[in-house]
Amino acid sequence: DGGITQSPKYLFRKEGQNVTLSCEQNLNHDAMYWYRQDPGQGLRLIYYSQIVNDFQKGDIAEGYSVSREKKESFPLTVTSAQKNPTAFYLCASSIDIGGEGEAFFGQGTRLTVV
């Protein structure tokens, strides 16, 4: 079945560590996105990529980094510079870059700083 796979589902990080969240899609979508969701709040865009080897900052990119070396993969690294990384992270992809296509989401990674 086609879809988006995020791993791990739960992740614990010590203060000062970098961690990488995985996102893989087999939908052949060009566009991929990372969103952050805090408890009781909506989704905020961290980074997005329209094509391989290209990505742009979203609304809250500070403390995060991404890469897009393959069409299928869009990993997100939460660096030690991110002061409050505990949150639920959602990866998404869409076929249409013009805004019309709906986004398909993974099941999310819940990151907790311990």
Add this chain to the structure above:
Amino acid sequence: AQKVTQVQTEISVVEKEDVTLDCVYETRDTTYYLFWYKQPPSGELVFLIRRNSFDEQNEISGRYSWNFQKSTSSFNFTITASQVVDSAVYFCALSEAWAAGNKLTFGGGTRVLVKP
């Protein structure tokens, strides 16, 4: 800049009651798309409906219906005859046609609790 506001943060109903979720948006673009997504307790967002800015026809799809009014910048969503499985957080979202990367802007979400 685009903005989406969901009026209700939480709605509680008894099964079989209708539920209407309100969404108000702001955009300077003339071509845009509006979406409703459902987020069940599992966490994954599920696409429900889409409407483009040129089509104000309201529709019904099963137990879902929506009311798009461009004049008031509103895109309301109704669940008819609610069921316990409808309990989830519902998000309204906006995408501008000319925005790079299909940037979806989400509202804060409305938590719907359907009691048996």
